[in-house]
Amino acid sequence: MAKLSLLALATWVGLAAAKDVYLDWKLTWVNASPDGFERPVIGINGQWPCPQIDVDVGDQLIVDVYNGLGNESTAIHWHGMRQHGTGVMDGAVGVTQCPIAPGSHMQYHFDVNQAGAYWYHSHNMGQYPDGLRGALIVHDPNPPFHYDDELTLTLSDWYHQEMPGLLDAASVAPHGQEPLPDSALINDSTNTKIKVLPNKTYLVHIICIGNWPGHFWVIDGHEMTVVAVDGVYTEPHPAGDKFLRVATGQRMSVLITTKPDASQNFAIWDTMDVNMMFIFENRTIPQNYNPNATAWLVYDEAKPLPEPPVFHHIDFGTDFVDDVNLVPADHAPLLQPVDRQIILDTSGGLVDGVPRFTVNGKTYISPKVPSLYTANTVGPEFSSNPEVYGQVNPFVVKHNEVVEIVINNHHNNLHPWHLHGHHFQVLQRTPVDGGFYKGLTSNVSTTPIRRDTIMVQNNGHTVIRFRADNPGVWMLHCHVEWHVEVGLMATIIEAPETFHHTLRAPPKSHYDTCAAFPQPVSGNAAGKAGLDMTGLDTKAKAGSRGALYTPIKGTKTPAVAHPSQQSSQAPVSKPSPKPYAPNVGAHNANDYWPVPHVDDTSFYVDSPNKPHDHHVTIHEEATKGPGPNQNTHSGYVFDGHHSYPIQDSGDDLLDDLNDWK
Ligand SMILES: *[C@@H]1O[C@H](CO)[C@@H](O)[C@H](O)[C@H]1NC(C)=O
Ligand SMILES: *[C@@H]1O[C@H](CO)[C@@H](O)[C@H](O)[C@H]1NC(C)=O
Ligand SMILES: *[C@@H]1O[C@H](CO)[C@@H](O)[C@H](O)[C@H]1NC(C)=O
Ligand SMILES: *[C@@H]1O[C@H](CO)[C@@H](O)[C@H](O)[C@H]1NC(C)=O
Ligand SMILES: *[C@@H]1O[C@H](CO)[C@@H](O)[C@H](O)[C@H]1NC(C)=O
Ligand SMILES: *[C@@H]1O[C@H](CO)[C@@H](O)[C@H](O)[C@H]1NC(C)=O
Ligand SMILES: [Cu+2]
Numbered sequence: 001m002a003k004l005s006l007l008a009l010a011t012w013v014g015l016a017a018a019k020d021v022y023l024d025w026k027l028t029w030v031n032a033s034p035d036g037f038e039r040p041v042i043g044i045n046g047q048w049p050c051p052q053i054d055v056d057v058g059d060q061l062i063v064d065v066y067n068g069l070g071n072e073s074t075a076i077h078w079h080g081m082r083q084h085g086t087g088v089m090d091g092a093v094g095v096t097q098c099p100i101a102p103g104s105h106m107q108y109h110f111d112v113n114q115a116g117a118y119w120y121h122s123h124n125m126g127q128y129p130d131g132l133r134g135a136l137i138v139h140d141p142n143p144p145f146h147y148d149d150e151l152t153l154t155l156s157d158w159y160h161q162e163m164p165g166l167l168d169a170a171s172v173a174p175h176g177q178e179p180l181p182d183s184a185l186i187n188d189s190t191n192t193k194i195k196v197l198p199n200k201t202y203l204v205h206i207i208c209i210g211n212w213p214g215h216f217w218v219i220d221g222h223e224m225t226v227v228a229v230d231g232v233y234t235e236p237h238p239a240g241d242k243f244l245r246v247a248t249g250q251r252m253s254v255l256i257t258t259k260p261d262a263s264q265n266f267a268i269w270d271t272m273d274v275n276m277m278f279i280f281e282n283r284t285i286p287q288n289y290n291p292n293a294t295a296w297l298v299y300d301e302a303k304p305l306p307e308p309p310v311f312h313h314i315d316f317g318t319d320f321v322d323d324v325n326l327v328p329a330d331h332a333p334l335l336q337p338v339d340r341q342i343i344l345d346t347s348g349g350l351v352d353g354v355p356r357f358t359v360n361g362k363t364y365i366s367p368k369v370p371s372l373y374t375a376n377t378v379g380p381e382f383s384s385n386p387e388v389y390g391q392v393n394p395f396v397v398k399h400n401e402v403v404e405i406v407i408n409n410h411h412n413n414l415h416p417w418h419l420h421g422h423h424f425q426v427l428q429r430t431p432v433d434g435g436f437y438k439g440l441t442s443n444v445s446t447t448p449i450r451r452d453t454i455m456v457q458n459n460g461h462t463v464i465r466f467r468a469d470n471p472g473v474w475m476l477h478c479h480v481e482w483h484v485e486v487g488l489m490a491t492i493i494e495a496p497e498t499f500h501h502t503l504r505a506p507p508k509s510h511y512d513t514c515a516a517f518p519q520p521v522s523g524n525a526a527g528k529a530g531l532d533m534t535g536l537d538t539k540a541k542a543g544s545r546g547a548l549y550t551p552i553k554g555t556k557t558p559a560v561a562h563p564s565q566q567s568s569q570a571p572v573s574k575p576s577p578k579p580y581a582p583n584v585g586a587h588n589a590n591d592y593w594p595v596p597h598v599d600d601t602s603f604y605v606d607s608p609n610k611p612h613d614h615h616v617t618i619h620e621e622a623t624k625g626p627g628p629n630q631n632t633h634s635g636y637v638f639d640g641h642h643s644y645p646i647q648d649s650g651d652d653l654l655d656d657l658n659d660w661k
Helices: 005-016 163-172 371-377 496-500 508-514 653-660
Strands: 020-034 039-044 053-056 060-067 076-077 105-111 116-121 133-139 149-158 183-186 193-195 201-208 215-217 225-229 232-238 242-244 251-257 266-272 293-296 338-350 354-359 394-397 402-409 413-418 424-427 453-454 460-467 474-477 488-494 636-638 641-647
Touching: 005 338, 020 053, 053 076, 105 508, 116 201, 116 251, 133 149, 133 201, 149 266, 183 266, 183 293, 201 215, 201 242, 242 251, 338 394, 371 474, 371 488, 371 496, 402 413, 413 460, 424 453
Parallel strands: 020 060, 053 133, 149 201, 193 293, 338 402, 394 488
Antiparallel strands: 020 039, 060 105, 076 116, 116 133, 149 183, 201 251, 215 242, 215 266, 225 232, 225 251, 266 293, 338 354, 402 460, 413 453, 413 474, 424 460, 474 488, 636 641
C-alpha cells in the first residue's frame, strides 16, 4: 500500500490543514482550435481549455468571477457540489442567482466536503458548450484504495458554430432536432497524449462535460475497475468485457494498472452515442461522420502512436455495465419509508406553437425573480406555496422528508437527469422501451447506488430517492443543453420554511450582480407580493438567443469595465411602482457580507462604494501557497499546478495576474 512519496506528503498535509483555495477569474473570448477548426471560445484568464481546479477535501474554494465577455451574461455552477448550507453559491441562473452582466463581478465561496470528480460550467442559457467548462477534482487524503497518481480525462461533443446561433436554429427546427456535433474531444483536443509510467496504478477520472450525446470509451490493453460514480465511492467493479459509459454531466472514476514496461504506447478510443444522435431520432448518419475520438497513453514518446481498436456489433442492451447495479462503498441503506412521492411525466412537443419539452405538461419558463430569492422574500405564508414560483415546475418538499421522484420519459430518446444539491439513490431504471412507472420491482437493492445524474431511457423510467436534508432551491433537469433551453427542467424547493436558520444569506456581491443586470431580488416569480402574478411571462417563444446580453431599460452599457470601477457605481433604474420590500437583511451569517443597504424606494440593492473585497485568509499554507513571509496579502491564485501569491490586495488583482503571465 506504499504511495509515491509526493502523494504521501500530500496525504500528510491534507490531514494537517484545510486551506482556502482562491481563484481570480476573468472570463473573456479567446480563439482555440481543439479539433483543427479555429473558433471563438470562452476562456478563463486568457486561457482555454479552462483550468482544472484541484482542491483537497475540507478546503474552502473561493472564486471571483469577472465577466469580461462584453456581449453575454454568465455564471458558474459547481456540478455535483452539494452546497450544504451554501445553496446561494450553486450558480444556477434564474434559480439561485441573477446572471452576471458584462462588466460585473461575483464571488462564490463554499466548503468542499466531498471527494472525487466534479466539474464546473456556466449554467446560463446554453452557454457552456462554447467552452466555459472544466474539471473540478477533490483529492481525498484518505482514499479507500491504493493508487500512485491521478489523471483526468474530459469527454465532450464539440461544435464549430457558437451556441446562440445554434440555439436559435434548434428552437425552430421541425421536431426540435438538435444540431449535430462536428467532433468528439478527449480533454478538449483530438490529439491528447497522456504520459504514464510502467507498473503504476492510476486513478482515472472520466468526466462528461459535453452538451448532448453520452460517451463510451476503451483504454486499449488496460482493464478498468470502477471505484466511483459522480464522486460516490463504489465497491470496486471490474468492467470485464463490458463497456463503461457516461452521460452528459456524469463522472466515473476507474483504476488502471500500467504495463510492466514501456515497449509500446496504447490508444484510448472514445465514441459519442450514435443512438442518441441518429437512430432514436430517425436521422441519417451523414457519410464520413466521425463520432469517435482518439487519445493515447504514452509510455515512450519515441514509440509510435497506434490506431485505436475497432469494435463491431455493440449491443446497447447487454454490452454495458449497468450503473444501477453498482454498490456504494459505504453501503448506505435504502431510504425508507417515503414521505413524499413526485411523479414527473416528461415529454416533447409543440407548446405555444414552438418545439419544447415539458414536465407534467408544462415547459419551464424563467421567472423574473430567481426562485431562491423568491423563497427567501415572499414571506412564510407563501414560501411553501408552489404558485409563487411561477412556471418553473416547482415542487416544495419539507425538511428531512424522504422524497421519491419518478421520472417517466415519454420521449423516444435518452435524457440524463441531474439534481442539484444531492446525491440521490437510484432504485430502478428501465431499459429502452421499458415502460412507465407501475411501482417498484422486487429487485431494488437494499444499498442502492447514489449519484447526481442518471440516464433515463426512451419510453422508460427511473425511480430515485433522497432525504431533504439540504434546504435550498435545486434544479432538477435534463443535462442536455439543447433540452434545458427548451424547458426540460423542474425545481425542487427544499424546506423553504427553514431558510432563515439553515441557509446562509447571499453575500453582497450577489445583490450587486442582480443590481447590475438588473434583475429584481424579491417577491414572487413576477416580482410582486403574494399571489399577484401579473406581468409574469408564461408563453414559450421561438428563438432562444442563448446568453446574449441585452441591457434592460437603458441601464449601464455592457461595455467591459475595469474591475475596480465596475457595475457598482452604475446607476440602476428603479422600477415603479415599488412592488415589495426585500428582507435581504433579515438573516445574515457572521462570516458573510454585512447586510446590504437597501434603498427604500427600490427593490434593487444600492451599490456599495467598494466594488469588491477579498476577505481571504490563508489558514495554513503547506504545499501550494506562499510561504509565511510572503503571506501578507489577500490570497493566491492556484492554477492546478502552481500557486501565485497575490502581491497587492487592492483593486488591481486581475492586472497583477496578467502581469505574471
Ligand atoms: C461575442 O463576442 C465574441 C468575441 O468578439 C464573438 O466571437 C461572438 O461571436 C460574439 N457572440 C455573439 C453571439 O455575437
Ligand atoms: C486534461 O486537461 C486539463 C486542463 O487543461 C489538465 O489539467 C489535465 O492535466 C489534462 N489531463 C491529462 C491526462 O493530460
Ligand atoms: C515492473 O514490475 C515487474 C514485476 O515486479 C518487474 O519485473 C519490472 O522490472 C518492473 N518494470 C519497471 C519498468 O520497473
Ligand atoms: C422515429 O420513428 C419511430 C417509428 O416510426 C417513431 O415512433 C418515433 O417517434 C420517431 N422518432 C422521432 C424522434 O421522430
Ligand atoms: C468509429 O469507431 C467504430 C467502432 O470501432 C468504427 O466501426 C468506425 O468505423 C469508426 N468511425 C470512424 C469514422 O472512424
Ligand atoms: C437485480 O439486481 C442485481 C444487482 O443489484 C443484478 O445483478 C441483477 O441483474 C438484477 N436482476 C434483474 C432481473 O434485473
Ligand atoms: Cu434531454
